[in-house]
Amino acid sequence: YSNSIAQCESVSIDLTSTEGPYLVETLTEWDGIRNGPDYYGATIYYPSNGTPLFGSIVLVPGFLAAESSIQNWGPFFASHGIVTMTIGTNSGFDQPETRAEALLDAIITLKQENTRLNSPLYGKLNENRIAVSGWSMGGGGAQLAASLDPTLKAVIALCPWLDTSALSQSTLNHSIPTLFLSGEYDGVASPSIHANIHYDFTPISTPKLLYEVENGDHF
8 A cells, every 4th residue: 555645743642632512412222212233332412503404324343342342432433523422243253244234234224313313312323424434343344335335425344353364455445435544563453464454455446545544552
């Protein structure tokens, strides 16, 4: 991959971890949201004092990880005005392909909130502005979801893991803008055999950015 297109030396932890201006509230299945068959458990975070229509993002965790492992992203994104849905998986052993299906099933749930009369999100979602994200195998799943659903608006792949021995140019053949985040010393999804290759196999015509965190690991 080439690092000559965009450099990120000016990016700091402070700049990327500051909460936004909006108050955040949550919805769960106890509040009436759909229980999707392709995932297990979900939480929707939304900006209660934001101005609709809202864009949204759905996140799925990695191998053997629970929904709680990625839930910090929920209040963070929502505080910046992005409705965020975090989900668990039916099995911790689910492979990236199954996690992609989980993300797409969760999008069905999210869209239903836009039409559910008792939902605080009724009529407030922009159904044409939905992104997907995931960590580890979930990051791989997010990339596969983009290959399955061309209507998605963005992918954020966090330390993404895919079986690169079976990866081909057609696997990640999509035009969805993709941000890859990797860790320099990731011992689980080493950038040299995961994120870097994922980046290369995403079409050159697709807007894409790979950011490798100095001294970062898989977590």
